[in-house]
Amino acid sequence: MTNYVTSTDGTSIAYDRLGSGPNVILVGGGLDDGRENEPLAAWLATDFSVFNYARRGRGRSGDTPPYAVERELEDLEALLAEAGGTAHLFGASSGGALALRAAAAGLPVDRIAVYDVPYCLDDETYRRAQEYVTKVGPAVAEGRLDDALELFLWLAGSAPEEIHAMKAGPYWPAMREVAHTLAAEAACLGDHRPPKELAAITRPVLAIDSGQSAGSPGMAGLPKDFFAVAADAIADLVPQAERRTLADHGHVGAPDVLGPVLKGFFH
Known part of the structure; x- marks a missing residue:
């Protein structure tokens, strides 16, 4: 750009x-x-x-x-x-x-x-979103970007084995480069409703x-x-x-x- x-x-x-x-x-x-x-x-x-x-x-x-x-x-x-x-x-x-x-x-x-x-809109994903919000901010603030990414993928519905495979895959470094924005991203969604x-x-x-x-x-x-x-x-x-x-x-x-x-x- x-x-x-x-x-x-x-x-x-x-x-x-x-x-x-x-x-x-x-x-x-x-x-x-x-x-x-x-x-x-x-x-x-x-x-x-x-x-x-x-x-x-x-x-x-x-x-x-x-x-x-x-x-x-x-x-x-x-x-x-x-x-x-x-x-x-x-x-x-x-x-x-x-x-x-x-x-x-x-x-x-x-x-x-x-x-x-x-x-x-459903109770379970809403509960997960609230848990995500409480955890992703501290992870980003403390520089734990891999943890922040794992949290994001968990919220998005990824299974543990899928997250493990992604961490070992070629796209993880590129995702990690923008993982510091995840707390801000959560703010855009407010309470996720x-x-x-x-x-x-x-x-x-x-x-x-x-x-x-x-x-x-x-x-x-x-x-x-x-x-x-x-x-x-x-x-x-x-x-x-x-x-x-x-x-x-x-x-x-x-x-x-x-x-x-x-x-x-x-x-």
């Missing part, structure tokens, strides 16, 4: 801008430094001016302590200004929760699409789920309908909401499947 915008607190936020047309800002989720959305950005760039950014503390973006969710909203506000004042938002996973909070806070966004937002403030969103929202969780690699510990129930809850709260399920799709949406859905909604 070679472009930068300065947030309200002076933090430099890195982004790529591709294509031309209506503005779309892509908001990444946990452990993503912006690279996860690169294929989707390239697909959308045939019809849109796409801003794909690295959230603060990730990739080439700076980080100014102390962390607060409000600072991330200011980052989005700076990107919106850079885009000319308004843009559609697409948020993946916990990035969807951040996009919804931005809309609820009254940022000048147009349409908002979110994908697989990990709100915890859809906030009542979503009812204040006045813009159209598309709540998408991947149609998967149970039996999926790394997510076998989640309820079968985990993401679908969360998307339903979002749609129930937001006045102008639509629902869409991509049957048996991945938690990281393939551009040729997710892209046409977003294109149709944003147009």
Whole structure:
């Protein structure tokens, strides 16, 4: 990412801008430094001016302590200004929760699409989320990033043997590089349930789920309908909401499947 915008607190936020047309800002989720959305950005760039950014503390973006969710909203506000004042938002996973909070806070966004937002509606995953919040902050503060990663994967439904295999695999070092953001990521989700403030969103929202969780690699510990129930809850709260399920799709949406859905909604 070679472009930068300065947030309200002076933090430099890195982004790529591709294509031309209506503005779309892509908001990444946990452990993503912006690279996860690169294929989707390239697909959308045939019809849109796409801003794909690295959230603060990730990739080439700076980080100014102390962390607060409000600072991330200011980052989005700076990107919106850079885009000319308004843009559609697409948020993946916990990035969807951040996009919804931005809309609820009254940022000048147009349409908002979110994908697989990990709100915890059932009692067991909610209990796990509360336990995770109490443990991940101290792990990050004490520099125990491997522990923080293990906690995150446990929350995401990974079995112990899957976590062990991932620790020995080639992607662990890259995940560890952004593991220091996990406590901040948890803050974006609040108490891990859809906030009542979503009812204040006045813009159209598309709540998408991947149609998967149970039996999926790394997510076998989640309820079968985990993401679908969360998307339903979002749609129930937001006045102008639509629902869409991509049957048996991945938690990281393939551009040729997710892209046409977003294109149709944003147009």
